Amino acid sequence: AQSVAQPEDQVNVAEGNPLTVKCTYSVSGNPYLFWYVQYPNRGLQFLLKYITGDNLVKGSYGFEAEFNKSQTSFHLKKPSALVSDSALYFCAVRAYSGAGSYQLTFGKGTKLSVIP
Amino acid sequence: DGGITQSPKYLFRKEGQNVTLSCEQNLNHDAMYWYRQDPGQGLRLIYYSQIVNDFQKGDIAEGYSVSREKKESFPLTVTSAQKNPTAFYLCASSVHTGQVNTEAFFGQGTRLTVV
Numbered sequence: 232a233q234s235v236a237q238p239e240d241q242v243n244v245a246e247g248n249p250l251t252v253k254c255t256y257s258v259s260g261n262p263y264l265f266w267y268v269q270y271p272n273r274g275l276q277f278l279l280k281y282i283t284g285d286n287l288v289k290g291s292y293g294f295e296a297e298f299n300k301s302q303t304s305f306h307l308k309k310p311s312a313l314v315s316d317s318a319l320y321f322c323a324v325r326a327y328s329g330a331g332s333y334q335l336t337f338g339k340g341t342k343l344s345v346i347p
Numbered sequence: 348d349g350g351i352t353q354s355p356k357y358l359f360r361k362e363g364q365n366v367t368l369s370c371e372q373n374l375n376h377d378a379m380y381w382y383r384q385d386p387g388q389g390l391r392l393i394y395y396s397q398i399v400n401d402f403q404k405g406d407i408a409e410g411y412s413v414s415r416e417k418k419e420s421f422p423l424t425v426t427s428a429q430k431n432p433t434a435f436y437l438c439a440s441s442v443h444t445g446q447v448n449t450e451a452f453f454g455q456g457t458r459l460t461v462v
Contacts, residue, residue: 240387263447274351274437274453275390282448321389331445332397334405335380339389 233258233326237338244312245346252307252341254322263325264305265335266296268318275321281305292316312345319343350374353438353454359462360425360432368423368457370438377443379421380451383407384435393436396421397443425459433461 234257244250256262263282267275279290286298296307307320319340328334351372360366372379378397382390392405396415410429415421421440425432435458439451 265450272456274455277450280450325447333445333447334392335451337390339387
């Protein structure tokens with residue numbers, strides 16, 4: 232069965248500094264990886280995805296993520312954090328679950344706080 | 348605007364009552380999903396549907412029921428058998444469950460509280 236781990240419940244970073252939110256995964260077969268962001272009492276918004284190709288994926292709002300197959304990681308990064316980036320971030324992996332269906336499995340989320 | 352609409356935003360339920368959460372999408376997506384979100388536990392899959400008149404149990408289906416009579420609609424009923432229903436419920440859709448390269452789109456959620 233596939234799984235996703237986000238080892239940090241919370242990440243604090245000063246505004247203007249680079250940020251990293253960590254994600255590792257376990258899946259049999261090829262991984263299809265996603266990052267979502269959630270603001271308080273709202274749904275999830277898609278940020279970026281890795282399906283195949285370049286290991287560095289660029290997404291919305293200046294975010295990017297680096298896929299590392301040997302370390303089974305897909306860390307989310309941004310060169311310069313904004314206060315408005317403060318939110319809950321979810322990593323997810325899509326893997327085959329049988330009957331022709333691929334399901335998303337989510338990590339537990341990492342709360343990012345950007346300090347002014 | 349295309350998207351997913353969940354209603355109501357807030358819902359209060361008395362002990363022993365069934366309640367139904369609405370989810371409508373106009374994205375022409377085949378697949379729809381219901382997730383439950385609890386603090387510190389991420390999202391857990393309740394039910395999903397790949398096509399009209401078909402749905403499958405997810406990881407935590409006990410105490411919940413769904414229907415998929417129309418492509419656009421996937422309502423979730425939280426029954427009295429669900430012992431701890433207080434949570435944030437998220438509906439999502441995607442083009443098709445068999446298509447790996449597409450992301451899921453989420454509604455704004457319904458916060459259910461048992462009173």
